[in-house]
Amino acid sequence: MPSLDLLPTELLLMIIDCLDAERDINVLVRTNKLLYLRLNWHLYRHNARKGNGEVLLWAVNYARISTIRHLLAAGAKPRAVYSRLSIKAPLIHWVVHGMCGSGATRIMPLRRAAKRRSVPGTGSLAARNAVLRVLLQYGADINERDSNWYSILHHAAESGQETLFRLLVGYGADIHAKSFEGHSVLHSAANAGCTGIIRFLVNRGLDVNAYIGYGKPILHYAVRNRSTAMIHLLIRSGADPNARNSMDWTAIDTVIFGSSWPAKQRLTTLRALIDNGADINARNSRGETLLHRLAAMNDSFLLVPELISLRADIEAQCNQGWTVLQRAIAAGSLEMFHVLLENGVDVNSFRGRGETPMHTAVAFGDKPEFIEGLYEKGANLYAKDWQGRDALMRAHNRRQSDPDTGYVFTTLILDLRIREWNRVERLRNRELRRLRTADFKRAVWGLNGVPIHESDTGSEDS
Template sequence: MLDTLPNELLLDIAKCLFTHRDINALARTNRHLFSLVDPYLYRSNPHESSSLALSWAAKHGRVETARKAIERGASGACRVLKKGSCTWKGYGKSGNSPGCTPLFQAIVEGCDEVVKLLLELPTTDVNHHGLYSRTPLFWAVKRSHYSITELLLTCDGIRPDEVDENGSTPLSYAAEVDDNAAVDILLGSDKVDADWRNAFGRTPLSLAAEEGNVISAWQLLDSGKVDPDSGDYKGQTPFSWAAKRCQFEMVMFLLDSGKIKPDSRDGRGRTPLFHAIQEAPLPYSNNEKVIQAILDLDEVDPDAADEDGMTPLACAAKSGNSTGVQLLLDTNKVNPTRTDRNGLTPLHHAAYMGQTEIIRLLLSRDDVDPNTPDNDSCPPLTHATMGGHKVIVEELLRSKKITDIDPRDVNGRTPLWWAVGTTISLWARQL
């Protein structure tokens, strides 16, 4: 019956329909209605439903549909407004988003041809910050769509170093996750700053070093575009980060490159050795191998103090890194009784922190005096009671090296005073 109606009336009927789904259903009734109503559907779409046809085509890789929508005025700057029409597979996001443009959807789904069409539109913003404040280039890198990454880098006006909400650029992200293909493509563009710093002063090389991504680090160093000793806002270099995270292969790679200073100091005057030794190692980590690799270097001073006068040995004793303490002592290049600016020795630090194994290591040496007072006249025994460590008190007393079990600090307080003050009655009786 519809076929008998004049075309003008059929178009009026289409205009009275509220949704484009209903208009599309009418168009699909027969060939005549399709040829008549389909052009109207595309013409009305850009103005009434924020170019849903173009967004749908971008999401599903339908090049012809995208071309038709563009020819009839669809904008590359439109946003998807229909709930559920914009999805990000693997990211747990769906629904409305101001960043869900057709270009965004085409890139996420890897639709190269649709991306090419959209990039030809003057309304398409290649630097638009969408979901998580990431640009189209960032999403192309994150989804490992390398041909689209290359295509975007050729665009006039693209700013490839735009950051996301985490402060990462496409290159820093690629280096951090060890996406070597993406790193290679990005380094091949003169538009990309290979030594760009994030809000914490971290460069792509620094992030790659922390994660142990040797190939990415090699790509960055080989590009000749990065400073291998660039410090972050704390002055920590890529080598320091590799040492800190016990990335043994990265440590050896950076050392073998001959491009780094293994004894460089950060803002606190600490060398990479400090960072390798400052925390107790996790089980099965390469901490011992990293420390030994650094200690084997002639240019590294294992007893170099930081701005507070603390040495790597004191740092290891404080943190409970017994392996590090033993390795340092084995070098015969460190002074186990060296004091910091507060007069604290490694034994003081170990006593206060309750590091039993390290206390035993230090007390076994003839050159360690457990009676040495700090600037407040407190020996290690006092620090052990301050910290509330009964076992440490027992170890110190058992060593037979304590010459005075009742030393007074500058305020006249004794270890017994601290023991009672901390309600450790058993210790009080023992003392």
């Protein structure tokens, strides 16, 4: 039987064309060294023409430079799009994805690459640099976008690799690229918490106050990453410390409402924001401060002492005239109520409609503890609102809408008034006793402290 080596190349190519599976072609090519040298290129050509591009993607991920060159020379598309994990990205993007792994944020360590029997240096920057050069040489576009309109710089910034990022910029990647939602490269760097890339972009004039499409400023990303260094960098570069997102939150609101951090870390981030100009008493469209919103949350009273230590205003009023104390009473937050009292809130302050916290406790409160707590801190039971009604009259009016609660409050206020009257009477009687004692002493001892009978005797002897 004649050897395959003796067959003309044309006949061997006809045999290859009749083989549909790459596995069969590979078996033929690897029959011996001579056939490998003659037909190996045709194996790459078959894969480039009829394959799904998986071999090229594999070669890019593992930095197999010779394989990439063979496939591209055989007709593989350098701008092909590949789908993985809901991502449709051009081939050149997989230089970053392969470097960082699927969904990973770090370069693959060389030890792990060695355990996987990859080519030495697969995860190194030099290997990826070589892949980039080959792809660009064969017509790949460094600024091509994926299905979400993210550029290769977005992915490099999210990986947190500053050296790789600078390499891509050197190849002409656009630092001003934005996604469909307006997500800039700077947003990606802030999301990854990479201060070096942020400094690199800021020095090149990128807008640190840019918003993405759904209304989130870059500073909020830094806050979410708990990076005080990034907060300092962005604000000193011109970022607005009081910028709001689409939910009308400032960066401070993001720390309080958008996280479940340990108290120490939250306080550190708050101090970093306030030290750089963030307003802890900033108001939303309804004129509410941070404390107003916390007062309506029954489980947030532990945050209030921290905020007060940072100069939060516990006497602030919203557009409707509600104070923080009145908001806590109306929300039924007894813990918040006690925290505010312990921190010296004014229990007799009048809000916009001329109502004191005692009026609010009677009209909107659901617990008698509010009334008792205010009374113990010196609240005036006889203060009148803008319609001339005191707390007892408000309690009587409440009996019409809520008979049970109104009756309890009416009884309680009457009891407190009696207690107040008795206290005043005791003070009055004590003062009367003091005055009577003083009058008696003056009558007995005289004005100069000398007994009257002695002064009279002395005058008679003379």
